[in-house]
Amino acid sequence: MQKTIEFYKYQGTGNDFVMIDNRDLQFPKEKELIEKLCDRRFGIGGDGLILLEDDENSDFRMVYYNSDGNESTMCGNGGRCIVAFAHFLDIFENTATFEAVDGLHEAEIHNGIVKLKMIDVAGINKDGDHSVLNTGSPHFVQYVEDLEHFKVYDQGNKIRNSATYRNEGINVNFVEEIGDHEIFVRTYERGVEDETLSCGTGATAAALVYLKDRDENMVNVKVLGGNLKVYAEQHGGSFTEVWLEGPAKQVFRGKIDL
Numbered sequence: 001m002q003k004t005i006e007f008y009k010y011q012g013t014g015n016d017f018v019m020i021d022n023r024d025l026q027f028p029k030e031k032e033l034i035e036k037l038c039d040r041r042f043g044i045g046g047d048g049l050i051l052l053e054d055d056e057n058s059d060f061r062m063v064y065y066n067s068d069g070n071e072s073t074m075c076g077n078g079g080r081c082i083v084a085f086a087h088f089l090d091i092f093e094n095t096a097t098f099e100a101v102d103g104l105h106e107a108e109i110h111n112g113i114v115k116l117k118m119i120d121v122a123g124i125n126k127d128g129d130h131s132v133l134n135t136g137s138p139h140f141v142q143y144v145e146d147l148e149h150f151k152v153y154d155q156g157n158k159i160r161n162s163a164t165y166r167n168e169g170i171n172v173n174f175v176e177e178i179g180d181h182e183i184f185v186r187t188y189e190r191g192v193e194d195e196t197l198s199c200g201t202g203a204t205a206a207a208l209v210y211l212k213d214r215d216e217n218m219v220n221v222k223v224l225g226g227n228l229k230v231y232a233e234q235h236g237g238s239f240t241e242v243w244l245e246g247p248a249k250q251v252f253r254g255k256i257d258l
C-alpha cells in the first residue's frame, strides 16, 4: 500500500534540509530513500534530512542524515532549523532542550533567530599549521588569504580524502579574518562531499580557533548564505557556553508518496 508522508523544507544561512515530523515513527530510515529525497534533480533537494522524534527527557530528539543518505554526527544549522520546526509545531514556546547524537542541547528562538548551545570543546589540536577540533562534528580549520577566490572544493576535497582523514572523513573550513571580531568561513562538508553555503558546526569550529588566546567571547561569522554569531567562554584551551546564533526559516512544505 502506498504511504504518503508530509515534509517541510528549512534553511539556516543557506544550509538546507528536508525536515520530517517522525513522532509517529512512520518514516522508513533507508539510505537510498534519504539520498534520493536530498537529490536536487530527482528529489526535493537538501544538504541533509532531519527527523524530529519524541524524546523521554527533553522536548524532542533530532536524527540527522547527510545528503549521501548516511546518519551522521551533529549538524549545527540543522539543529537551529529543527528548533524553528519544533517551534512551528508548537512543541515549545521560546526555550527548548533537545537530544541529538552528541547529547543534550539547549536552544531559544526569538523572531526567527535561533540560538543553539553547542557541546563543550575540550581543546584544539594541531595538524601542521592548521587546527583540528570537534564541535559535535569533526573539523579541520585553515586560514587562507582571498577566501572569496579560493578553490574550496578542490582543496577541501583533497584534505578530506587525504590519508589522515579518508576513513572517518572530516569537514574542511577555510577562514579569513575580515574585520574586528569578524571572520569569513567557507566549508567543504563530509557526507555532502561539496562546499555548502554554510556549516554551523564548521562556523563554530572556525570561531573557536579565532577566539583561542584572544580576550574575547564573541565573533561574527560571515558565510556564503548569510551571517552567524558564535559566543564562547574560554578556560585555558577548552571552551564552554558555546552558542551558535542565526536565522532559520521554513521555505516550503509538501507530500512524498513512498
Ligand SMILES: N[C@@H](CCC[C@H](N)C(=O)O)C(=O)O
Pocket: 015, 047, 066, 072, 073, 074, 075, 076, 077, 078, 137, 138, 170, 171, 189, 190, 191, 192, 198, 199, 200, 201, 202
Ligand atoms: N551542515 C552541518 C554539518 C553536518 C554534518 C557534517 N556534514 C558531517 O557529517 O560531519 C552543520 O551545520 O553543522
